[in-house]
Amino acid sequence: MKSFASKERSSQVKVAFTTSGNDLNAPLDSRFGRAAKFLVYNLDTNAFMVIDNRQNLNAAQGAGIQSAETVARSGAKVLVTGHCGPKAFRVLSAARIKVYTTDAATVEEALERFRTGKLAMAPSGDVEAHWA
């Protein structure tokens, strides 16, 4: 019963990673709000897609909020990134997206750490807001 439950959950899980590249070997972007791209990985099918987030690179304000909205619309229920600010965290929490932070160098390394349970869930935003 327990294994069934966890299997079912995993079949629904899409994990979003912040990155500057287009594949698993690409660097993990330590920033969330102003990450260039999100790589959304489906743990069930091992397929992934990349969402461009460059519109937010030059946003005057609210980059974290907009990025959180983008991740929520992607269907991801987990976010793995370097750091996450307080406003983005509030939006992600409202969308029931779990946030994990890591210093992994690449998306693949971050994915591996996530799969093997080496990442801790962030209880709140871990960096100060850039605006207010």
Place this chain on the structure above:
Amino acid sequence: MILGVASGKGGTGKTTVSLNLARVLGSDVRLLDCDVEEPNCHLFLKGVARENETVAIPVPQVDESLCDGCGECGRFCEYHAIVSFGTKTLVFPEMCHGCGGCAKGCPRKAIHEVNKRIGVVETVQAGNITLIQGRMDVGVAMAPPLIRAVKARLQNGLPAILDAPPGTSCPVIATLRGTDFVLLVTEPTPFGLHDLKLAVDMVRELGMPFGVVVNRVGIGDDRVHVFCKQEGIPILLEIPEDRRIAEVYSKGGLIVEALPEYRGLFRSLIEKTMNLKSAEGF
């Protein structure tokens, strides 16, 4: 005439120029301290406080029983101050510019606006100068709404001098919009020149007539002068590097009061500005 006093670089002497111009004018003038994050004109004026008004901006409040999470509000908001995507609508009041678009655009009329205090506007009468200054509350990040509140106290027909914040960003634009002429204060140093160029680009983009005031002439180099000559920008006033000016300033005094020999210099700035303004066809 409404005169804006701006600069790219901070600490070049905007407040010094604004205050001394206002005082040497002699007749009734409004001095607007638009540097609402750190207003300092009042430090140099001994006057009587006339008014103290609270300024607020309208921010959205969502009635969750009416909201169906359609997200229209979030799509409208350029500043991401409100966001909604089927779960719950979140409001970030500190990022809201108070435009009211989210409330107007909400198909279910689930948003109404509540006032959020952002600061105060203080009015002080000091001789011929009516000082109107904004003072932003601690923790408020957006100056333009308060600057607009300060400018709302301009009176038609009365001359005014607007002391802008440093830089070239939104608070400066909010200050300069609607002024008749802009003075860009700089110092003859590489830093001064670098930021003067930014400020010149800004006022040209705004299409406003402007001239330059060079403060502390005698320090640095001649590159500001060379730049102004090349670009055909009039230098309307040169304030020499003079230790006595610094001493007067450090005691909260006005140059034109403590050092009468400088009165003529500031008067000539008014004349040159008026001449340029009429030459521009205002």
